[in-house]
Amino acid sequence: MSKLFTYFLVLFCWQIIIAQDISLEELQRRYTSFEYKEVIQMADELLQFGINSSDELLQVYELKGMAHYTLGEESFAKSTFEALLRVNPNYTMDQRRVSPKIVGFFNEIKINFLNGREQDKPILDSLMVLKAHLLTQHNEYKKAVIKNLILPGWGQFHLDEPVKGFIYSFLGVVSTASTIILISKTNVREKDYLNETNKDLIPAKYDEYNSS
Secondary structure, three states: OHHHHHHHHHHHHHHHHHHOOOOHHHHHHHHHOOOHHHHHHHHHHHHHHHOOOHHHHHHHHHHHHHHHHHOOOHHHHHHHHHHHHHHOOOOOOOOOOOOHHHHHHHHHHHHHHHHOOOOOHHHHHHHHHHHHHHHHHHHHHHHHHHHHHHOOOHHHHHOOOHHHHHHHHHHHHHHHHHHHHHHHHHHHHHHHHHHOOOOOOHHHHHHHHHOO
């Protein structure tokens, strides 16, 4: 019985971890706590999987760029701020909450970015197409995650990944079958224990039931 409880506990925790999403609020909290490396790592994960709106996208880029700059990684900060400006070329930092040095650094990048926009228009057009493609991929990924939580492997078939789909489906079937076997085994041992009339055998039957 204790093993069965542990199994369900692990399975439940695993589902929570899979469904868990990093929030923008947590990213901001990490930045104000000077955890800049964690901010960069979490921002990368958000940019890959969890951006729901353009406003959130801008804030994530801003926090990531500021974290890079604070760590002295100016080249990474520059590329991050440029990515922000591709989303909104008119973006302005709030000088009341952002360091003047970072604001100045960002404004220089913004001036150069705006001056070079016309020359780089073909490249920017390609980037917009890429952005639209990535957003579509992101939406499809979210749908796949939901489907996998309902039925393991379904999400991979949705993403046109049949090999992974079969593997996940197989693991899901094995997991479900193991659960059914454990429950069935526990029920059988419970009945054996409850139906046992020999006093000498009752403790042994109980131990078998309790260990299942």
